[in-house]
Amino acid sequence: MFMEYPFEKIEKKWQKIWAEKKIFDAEDFSKKPKYYVLSMFPYPSGALHMGHVSNYSIADAISRYKIMQGYNVMQPMGYDSFGLPAENCAIENNSHPRVTTDENIDIMRNQFDAIGFGLDWEREVSTCHSDYYRWGQWLFKRMYEKGLVYKKKSFVNWCDDCQTVLANEQVEDGKCWRCETVVRQKELEQWFFKITEYAEELLDFSKVINWPERVKTMQTNWIGKSFGTEMWFKLKDSDDIIKVFTTRPDTIFGCTFMALPPEHPLMIKWLEDEPEDSKLTKFCEKVMNEDKITRTSEDTTKEGIFTGRYALNPVNGEKVQIWVTNYVLMDYGTGAVMAVPAHDQRDFEFAKKYEIPIKIVIQNSEKSLILEEMTEAYIEPGILVNSAQFDGMESVASQKAITDWMTEQKTGKHTITYKLRDWGISRQRYWGTPIPIVYCEHCGTVLVPDEDLPVKLPEDVQLGKTTQNPLLSAKEWMNTTCPECGGGATRETDTMDTFVDSSWYFARYADAKNDKVPFDKKKADYWLPVDQYIGGIEHAVMHLMYARFFHKFMRDIGMVSSDEPFARLLTQGMVIKDGAKMSKSKGNTIDPQYIIDRYGADTVRVFMLFASPPEKDVEWSDEGVKGAFRFLNRVWRLFEENLELIKENVATKEREGTQSISSEIKELRYSTHHTIKKVLDDIENRMQFNTAIAAIMEHLNNIYGITEPEKLNDTDKAVYAEACAFIPRLLYFFAPHISEELWKLIGKENLVHEFGIPEYNPEYLFKDEITYVVQIMGKIRGKLEVPVDTSQEEIKKLALEIENVKKHLEGKEVKKIIVVPKKLVSIVAK
């Protein structure tokens, strides 16, 4: 009967000891160097899922490694506990999000402890508690005072299912990132953060130490910087001006019409004078009501209607028709396009369809363009024609010349645009941070004074009775007095996007209990930036960009000194089962609790880390979990069977050398020291835990290769004991409980990490016999065992004497012999 090692007893025991000794409590301003390991905090949806286990196992391995190295490590934990799902869940269960959220948090906290993660619970935060969101409101105010917050009526992304607004970043493929409902445009007044003010700095990644290229590229694309020209078109018969943005000022002389979206302010103005049933009005309404996917799909046919109005081309005064179209976006550039059908494919298609004139202004110098023969726009560079004084100029060079000239003429200017929009943070839902604003009939929009913060969420609200924001019906809460004039006022009922809460939590951990300010600057400067941040790739743009924005803002108002919040970023892969991400909706989840109960926390961790490198997805495998469990049992049994031998012979260096070491044991000694080197290198330099664990497994196999250790001589026994004793010290990062237990069993008094990082002896990595591979024309024909100091000439001679080599050289002439030191002999023969 196979005895499973008593993981349950061991794990509980060591968790208790760690907690009692407070070894994971980070010390502010310690003399030791600091190391801040942070995992993205979880949304308290119920219990931990495998994705969490994967994320936190990686973080804990790094954390324990750094602790062992002697760093003052902070690994905090908290909960991103505001948000829609909690509210919806409460509505379904006829409960309150406060109750369900706090219940879930208790479950999760217990699970964290049951897996033995080394967390500093003294710093726990939960964003839905007023001692946290109070400071979110405080930061909102500072941002407001700095002119980075404004309220604006605009077309926003609206999710009918969530009954709220979404930021641009939260719309994926025209659908809500949470519930996949198709997003539609709705005109609403709402609050924005001026993230665009930081666009330029957000493009600069020079201050991060190690971020995946992928994430940097994704943010760079999202910000979407492009250089171009803004041109000012006067209207015929009006004083209005339409500004357009173009990256092709060289084509301005070829502009034959102008394209506007229905949302353009001028369009809206014109529509007021338009009969309700006119073609123009109907077209605009149709386009505006279209959902975002259809509207922005490339396959959607380009449609438009002539407004009957004209603009004047600023460079030659030509009349240009103004069309309203479905393919121009209001929220990019100036929201108006100068259309040059000859040199832009979209404009070309549109002009062909509606028979708008096409005018060639850039000639292909290799093959002249003929208007009648064109089937698509010519978008390549060329030579300017029909462009007045710029005729004959090369098109790329002309871009600057034309813009410079327009700048002189006061008809345009060089400009830069970004795809990045300001961050709309208003949410029309209950379960979020209240925006600290009141509206007074006399004083207008007024900030709630700092001393009145937090603006607490009213707990007694009617959830789910209406589809509208429950705060609107919390009359007692809504009606308040104006802090300035004392008169009647109403509170803002929008709450903040939960991404606001998660944009600064990493700083709050530095000083989580502060009730005077969000955090003490000295403490923040001691801990920040986060040395290693770990989380899912799905936050590449949203959370990670918002957090960088907040950090830079906090720096600018003197709250922190660093430029970036996260020095190193690791984006861990998802947990996959049956080819799909584990998720409740797909019904392919495995409950971590079940695995922990059956095999123990160490097994789950080892499996997760061993299955693949951290950035890659982990394929769930029941057999793989058993394999990890088997491995830990094999380790356990090794110690159990040889306990006395290991205990008596470990750290008895003085006995070494009294008898000569056998060659078999010499190899075991090599294995020990090689494994130490490999494991440390894999963690420190490569963050590749799968190969580190593989190396330990290999070493374990090597130890089992010694079949009767009790028959060894004293010297050999000492080496054998050492080979075993290093295992808990290396396995500690991945399977800390069993490691502590084994360490204790062999008579060690202190905790594993207190012995410091294991060191290998380079002398033992030195081999005095080297195997050379002998190749003839690249094919392996033999092997050669020689002493290290054998000369190259000697090696060549020996190689040629190998029987199989001789056979293959028969009838051939040896042209050259290449000896790669310590590796191989390559014979060139013909």
Add this chain to the structure above:
RNA sequence: GCGAAAGUGGCGGAGUUGGUAGACGCGCUGGAUUUAGGAUCCAGUGGGAGAGAUCCUGUAGGGGUUCGAGUCCCCUCUUUCGCACCA
């Protein structure tokens, strides 16, 4: 369409500077043990030929550089991810 990453046994994956491809684990096969099942232990395990030594072949496909290529270069295919009417 554009951009990025990747493609290695039956599977997850090693292969760090061009130098023994397939470490380690799973699975599978044979054996030992066991009343049986499970578990454990030992041996084997890319494909093909051979009793064996050994030989041929093999890292998506094709070509190239090199004494030598999974690794470098060119082309093609496939997959994944991101962006996608951005003027």
